[in-house]
Amino acid sequence: MGRMKPTRLDTKAADATCPAHAQADHPKIPKEKIGVLLANLGTPDGTDYWSMRRYLNEFLSDKRVIDYPRWQWQPILQGIVLSVRPSKSGAAYRSIWNEEADESPLMTITKDQVAAIKSRISAVYGDEVVVDFCMRYGNPSTKSKVAALTAQGCTKILFFPLYPQYAGATTATANDQFFRALMEENWQPASRTVPPYFEDPTYIDALAQSVENAYEGADKKPDILICSYHGLPERYLKVGGDPYHCQCRKTTRLLKERLGWNDTQIMTTFQSKFGPEEWLQPYTVEEVARQAEAGRKSIAVCAPAFSADCIETLEEINEEIRESFEHAGGEDFLYIPCLNDEPAHIDALVGVIERNLQGWV
Template structure:
């Protein structure tokens, strides 16, 4: 029995938002076209939205976005793609240490590598159990919901579908909360550390209409912020939740991040730290929007020190927490060698 090799029958698919293939304008345009054509992302009737997208947005926005991507692109490529790959590798190693016979794969909801192809690859390799983990701690129909849409559409074309499990959210998971809190503590312990006048939890924004129709996203963001603040022992006036990345003229959930930091500076707040708990991997929204645009806005408004606290990426404490999350979801599936021995 010692020489028997057991083939994993279950696979984990981590799904991130997506990224263009390069910083070229055509690649960015292709990515934005796919992203902004998702009916869950822009809920306006396509009869109205598609002409606007193709005549006003796509002729202009890709050039501006390409410049922003270029500002944060690395030699290894897109930070989001690089960090997602590292997270998957670290999770795979952690699960091996725990004796789990399961493979970890990753894909992007928009762009490459795409979800549909990733699911087909798992099918072709014989996996009959798939756990899909959208890399969004807080659920929204515009993020985790649209990941499920891809799965449903893809499985419509399959005669034999696998057993499927889906992690909806983990915004209040103790391991996730502690991992974010620990990343903040580590930043405060550094040479230029110490607590700021305010700690800001900046989450990606969402149209107010989505929340009005029942999307739980804002509530979960506020709960995550409160739990992290409690883990840090912060008083209520030492932290706040805000929302970034607004797109278009529609009202989004508030307060908005950039106006908030400008207002704080005007009120005499000199030092702030910003962390983005809704983003598990650093990306354009954190590295460019927060650490460049919002940073500069705060300093121009009279602030003295702005510090961006990086996403969890592949931090060991986060990988441990993620292994706990997926381990719970794998319950009942034969993913340990001892389980497979018993089956024989």
């Protein structure tokens, strides 16, 4: 029978003391705290072949992402996919890589988000609440960050996947990894997971502000706003009952209502199709071309499913999808950045955190 690894408490922490009424030789333990662990998708450590291969292997081996039987999918993945795709993905990442920090934009932005949230949370709760982040794939791993929080004395952890809309391939797999990490802890903290916030009024308002600001600064007002969400196979919705499609459409509707627009000014599309199956439609890359061919020469695109700009927005939307629009005769393409560390977004995220901490603080 296997034994769990003991939880390693930081007994040298400045606030470490012996429990009340404990024997004199009892090890010191840190002051009890609450951890808030933000989670995003992940990022390769570098753009070289082997860094990309490690990252893609972890990502594409996830049954939540690709649910084909292992015997069927793994030979394909380990063969042709991981032979060819790391080089192509590495080139795409190099086109957006933060060379100064030697990291992906997602990592840079996530660090900025966490720093802003830490500042806000610390101002209210002091050192009672510890804020950190992890990635579902790559580094820093969920396992390492859960271990670090428990070592600091966090007896409660609020786990916050940074996906406004729920999907099995995003929110659920992040939660899965969090629960796996808890299995490694001998002294498990109490835990909560944050539900999707796709209809949260402060999130919708932050989206609306970003659109309004972009339109005000545009040389030409766009004819339509394309809300491009990351896609999923249709089968996940029809067979598995995944609510993602409905939540995406509701986000677009609430954004439309907040902006005071009509249906001709905004629409929902889906990007990042992978493999032979039918995915959620319409596909963004095809829809922007149709808009151009229909005479709409000026469009804007935003990505409400992404909390931070990443390869799917900076490279796919702002390069590939832009190219599809312009090739079809489009003229003015406005990409509206993700909410990133904008103050209104930080307000929304802090509000979600504080509501989910109720009863703990």
